[in-house]
Amino acid sequence: MSAAEKISPLGDGIRLRLAGFARTLRENGFAVGHAEARDALAIMASPAATRRSTLQPALRALFCANHGDWEKFDAIFAAYWMGQRVRSVQRAGGSVTSPKALPERQLAPRTSNGAHGMADHVERREGADVALAGSGRREGASRAENIAATDIRHVIDPVETEKIHALAARLARSMHVRLVRRARARASGSRIDLRRTLRRSVEHGGTPIELVWRRRKLKPLRLVVLLDASGSMSLYTAFFVRFLHGVVGNFRESDVFLFHTRLVHISPSLKDRDIARAVERLALMTQGVGGGTEIGQSLADFNRWHARRMIHSRTAVIIVSDGYDAGTPEVLATEMRQLRRRCRRIVWLNPLLGWRDYTPQARGMKAALPHIDLFAPAHNLESLAALEPYLARI
Amino acid sequence: MQIDRDTIAMRLAETGYIAARELATALWLMDFLQRPLLLEGEAGVGKTEIGKALAALHGAELIRLQCYEGLDQSAALYEWNYQRQLLAIKAHEGSNAEEVEEHIFSEKYLLERPLLAAIRREKPPVLLIDEIDRADEEFEAFLLELLSDFQVSIPELGTIKATSIPRVVLTSNGTRELSDALRRRCLYHYLDFPDVDREARIILARIPGIDTAFALQIARMIAAIRKEDLRKIPGVAETLDWATTLAGLGVHDLRQEPEAVYDTMICLLKTNEDRAGLTRDVSDRLLGKVA
Numbered sequence: 001m002s003a004a005e006k007i008s009p010l011g012d013g014i015r016l017r018l019a020g021f022a023r024t025l026r027e028n029g030f031a032v033g034h035a036e037a038r039d040a041l042a043i044m045a046s047p048a049a050t051r052r053s054t055l056q057p058a059l060r061a062l063f064c065a066n067h068g069d070w071e072k073f074d075a076i077f078a079a080y081w082m083g084q085r086v087r088s089v090q091r092a093g094g095s096v097t098s099p100k101a102l103p104e105r106q107l108a109p110r111t112s113n114g115a116h117g118m119a120d121h122v123e124r125r126e127g128a129d130v131a132l133a134g135s136g137r138r139e140g141a142s143r144a145e146n147i148a149a150t151d152i153r154h155v156i157d158p159v160e161t162e163k164i165h166a167l168a169a170r171l172a173r174s175m176h177v178r179l180v181r182r183a184r185a186r187a188s189g190s191r192i193d194l195r196r197t198l199r200r201s202v203e204h205g206g207t208p209i210e211l212v213w214r215r216r217k218l219k220p221l222r223l224v225v226l227l228d229a230s231g232s233m234s235l236y237t238a239f240f241v242r243f244l245h246g247v248v249g250n251f252r253e254s255d256v257f258l259f260h261t262r263l264v265h266i267s268p269s270l271k272d273r274d275i276a277r278a279v280e281r282l283a284l285m286t287q288g289v290g291g292g293t294e295i296g297q298s299l300a301d302f303n304r305w306h307a308r309r310m311i312h313s314r315t316a317v318i319i320v321s322d323g324y325d326a327g328t329p330e331v332l333a334t335e336m337r338q339l340r341r342r343c344r345r346i347v348w349l350n351p352l353l354g355w356r357d358y359t360p361q362a363r364g365m366k367a368a369l370p371h372i373d374l375f376a377p378a379h380n381l382e383s384l385a386a387l388e389p390y391l392a393r394i
Numbered sequence: 395m396q397i398d399r400d401t402i403a404m405r406l407a408e409t410g411y412i413a414a415r416e417l418a419t420a421l422w423l424m425d426f427l428q429r430p431l432l433l434e435g436e437a438g439v440g441k442t443e444i445g446k447a448l449a450a451l452h453g454a455e456l457i458r459l460q461c462y463e464g465l466d467q468s469a470a471l472y473e474w475n476y477q478r479q480l481l482a483i484k485a486h487e488g489s490n491a492e493e494v495e496e497h498i499f500s501e502k503y504l505l506e507r508p509l510l511a512a513i514r515r516e517k518p519p520v521l522l523i524d525e526i527d528r529a530d531e532e533f534e535a536f537l538l539e540l541l542s543d544f545q546v547s548i549p550e551l552g553t554i555k556a557t558s559i560p561r562v563v564l565t566s567n568g569t570r571e572l573s574d575a576l577r578r579r580c581l582y583h584y585l586d587f588p589d590v591d592r593e594a595r596i597i598l599a600r601i602p603g604i605d606t607a608f609a610l611q612i613a614r615m616i617a618a619i620r621k622e623d624l625r626k627i628p629g630v631a632e633t634l635d636w637a638t639t640l641a642g643l644g645v646h647d648l649r650q651e652p653e654a655v656y657d658t659m660i661c662l663l664k665t666n667e668d669r670a671g672l673t674r675d676v677s678d679r680l681l682g683k684v685a
Contacts, residue, residue: 031578039427046426048398057419062427065577067434067568070584194476195468202495206483304623309568 014044021080022063028076030069036062151354151379165242167381169275172246175388221394222253224310224343226302228321229258230293236351236379240320241282243384245270255310258282259298265306292326295364299335307342316345316394320378322352325364332364336371345373345394347387354379398422402451411440411447412588412595420583421448430541430562432526432577435585438629441565444585445522448563455519457560459508461529467536471546473505474498499550509537513544513556521560526576527567538575588630590617596630597637604641611648612637614684615655619662622672622680628662636661652678 018040022032039062049055056077064070196212204210225244229237244256248270258264269281311317317339325332340346348368352358354377360366369375374390377383397405403418413421421444424431433441449456459470479498486494506514512521526534540546544556564580566572588596593613597604616633628636639658645651656677663669 031574033578036578039429042427043423048422048426053415054399054419054422057416058423060416061420061423061431061581061583064582064584065574065580066582067584070582195474198474198476198479202483202498203491205487205491206480206494 015041018044024076024080025063028072030063031065032063161238164381165239168239168243168384169246171381171384172243173250175247175385175391220253220314221251221391222310222312222315223247223251223318223391224254224315225256225318225320226263226298227256227258228260228293228295228319230260230321230324232293232322232324233320233351236320238279240378241270241279242275245275245278255306257298257302257306259293259295261292261294261297263298263301293321293324294327295321295323295325295368296327296329296331296335299339300331303335303338303342307339311342313344314394315343316347316391317343318347318349319368320349320351322350323348323360323362323365323368325362325367327364329363329367333367333371336368340371346371347374347376347390348372349376349378349383349387351377351379353377354383397425405451406447407599409447409450410599411443411450412592412599413444413447414588414592417444417583417585420581421451423581424561427581428559430564430580432572432580432582433563433565433585434568434582436587436627436629437567438627438631439585439587440630441585442522442524443630445520445524445563445565448561449520449522452518452520452561454517454561455515456522457508457512457515457519458522458524460524461526461533463528463530465529465533467533469507470533471507471509471540472548473507475503475505479503501551504548504551509540510546510554512560512562513540513546513558514554515558515560518558519560521562523562523564525567526564527572531573534573534576538573538579541579587617587620587627590614593617593630593633597633600634601637601641604637605646608646608648609637611684612640615648615680616662618680618684619672622676624663624668624671626664626668628664632662632664648681648684652681655681 019037022037022040025032040059043049043058043062044055049058056074059077060070060073064073193212197208197210200210200212201208225247227237227240227244248254248256248267255265255267256270258266266282270278336346350360350365353360353375360369360375376387376390399415399418399422402421403413403415406413406418406421420431423429433444435441445458446456448454482498482503483494486497508521512519523537526537529537541562544559545553547553564576587593590610590613593616594606594609597609597612598606601609612633616628616636620627636658639661640648640654643651643654643658645654648655656674659672659677660669663672
């Protein structure tokens with residue numbers, strides 16, 4: 001390599017300082033490897049980069065890998081190189097840390113048992129004693145037999161809860177496998193692959209006897225899920241989070257948002273392989289939720305800031321909410337219309353729809369209804385499974 | 395040959411590209427470390443232009459690969475000329491299969507596509523891989539291999555090594571998250587909309603005969619419009635269109651011609667909703683603030 005070999009002998013002091021800087025960056029979520037550190041030394045040794053006005057942007061271009069890094073870099077740089085001591089640096093770095101880097105360490109030891117983190121949280125929000133939820137009362141053993149059809153809000157037993165949550169995650173996984181398989185079957189054999197056909201035809205004296213077909217690639221189905229995390233939905237939130245964790249882990253193209261009074265992008269948290277940690281993180285995010293759900297405003301935020309990036313022609317938007325909107329129905333209707341124009345299908349899952357005698361009377365629900373392609377119940381596993389054939393047709 | 399950052403910024407300005415200092419540094423670093431540069435930023439900030447300006451700066455050829463969904467190796471790297479191959483097979487009818495095969499899978503029947511072209515030039519070209527986020531993930535992975543080794547293997551021909559290492563610029567609009575592997579391979583620069591001062595300089599550089607104060611007015615107005623709640627924020631190209639239009643209409647001072655300002659805003663607002671949202675009142679209000 002060109003530059004690396006030209007490293008003039010730098011003092012050990014500067015090497016150590018640089019190593020410290022690389023470490024600080026790593027602690028702040030940067031992916032700094034050996035190659036970057038080596039290149040950084042080369043930059044520092046270059047006479048062209050002696051001024052800070054060159055050095056800082058050069059190191060920034062080298063160490064950053066995405067917009068998030070880019071935004072954080074200057075503050076970390078200033079704190080490390082201009083600050084007095086390394087100690088003060090880490091605090092400064094910490095203050096700009098993304099939520100991704102933050103809760104990990106604090107939460108890991110506390111969560112040993114999967115879904116209970118969230119289940120506890122739900123109980124807590126309902127004002128019940130946490131310890132009580134942990135011990136759990138045995139109730140309805142016969143329900144285990146027909147767990148798929150059980151309304152989630154009736155499940156209190158932690159063992160059963162865990163079982164149903166695990167099933168939800170598995171359902172998401174198998175749904176993905178089947179959807180992909182179907183898409184492949186549909187796309188097979190539509191075009192001749194000339195390169196291969198010709199290659200094979202040589203042995204027949206140039207006559208293309210064996211035709212090689214090329215598959216047309218279909219855009220993978222994209223799922224964008226907006227999950228209502230308001231108080232009225234709290235009995236269902238944990239269940240959906242488990243399901244969505246499965247969705248995000250398996251669908252390569254999926255994004256999940258939580259909303260209550262505002263919209264929070266939670267896919268990065270859900271990508272954590274450790275479900276317990278992911279769920280804990282979400283519990284943190286939903287804290288401080290009070291007042292009504294602003295569905296319209298949350299949708300507006302989505303349309304304004306995320307829709308362009310997250311929606312393509314084969315995108316289904318799934319909204320999970322009971323439709324109790326504290327905002328004005330007009331805003332909700334406008335934003336639904338906008339959203340409808342962008343995506344392929346809007347599915348609205350309403351847990352209440354599974355209740356007998358439920359009719360969508362909430363003003364928000366009424367305003368949204370004309371723009372929905374599929375209005376479906378989602379109070380148990382069966383109803384989630386019923387989604388699959390619908391998605392397969394998109 | 396290495397040229398330093400200030401020279402890069404100066405020569406870029408000569409080609410009509412007004413770069414911020416950070417960008418000039420990144421371009422210098424590209425040469426220094428021989429790494430590709432990944433550019434991200436909103437649509438319309440001038441990412442693609444950088445590729446063109448870089449080519450002009452080094453007097454190099456610009457080879458552009460526009461990515462799209464379903465882009466595959468045969469469109470990006472090489473393809474065999476089937477028609478000619480078929481004809482050749484017919485012409486050699488009677489000879490043994492091996493000979494024919496050797497003949498038709500030779501250089502003569504190879505069609506160069508952008509990536510192969512980029513590594514086979516005598517003088518290093520600038521390879522602009524535009525909107526990499528539109529290509530599939532498999533293509534991204536394939537690209538990674540090419541960019542790290544600068545060689546490709548064609549099964550029938552063997553390995554082709556790069557004659558010269560091209561300068562590579564990748565752009566992304568962030569429609570899809572790129573892989574960490576690709577990001578780590580590249581230098582990174584996030585391009586924002588230019589600030590008022592730089593945008594005014596861009597207008598001055600691109601539109602001959604325009605007045606400095608007027609260019610500043612336009613730049614300030616654009617900055618104010620970008621802060622409005624729009625679906626499509628006007629980019630630098632739109633700014634230039636607008637400035638050209640205004641200059642063409644003989645406007646020299648935005649304050650004096652609020653109607654012309656409002657009427658020509660079609661240059662900036664590309665959706666019906668934005669057009670409806672930015673009413674005459676809004677236009678006048680912004681004008682009052684900036685001009």
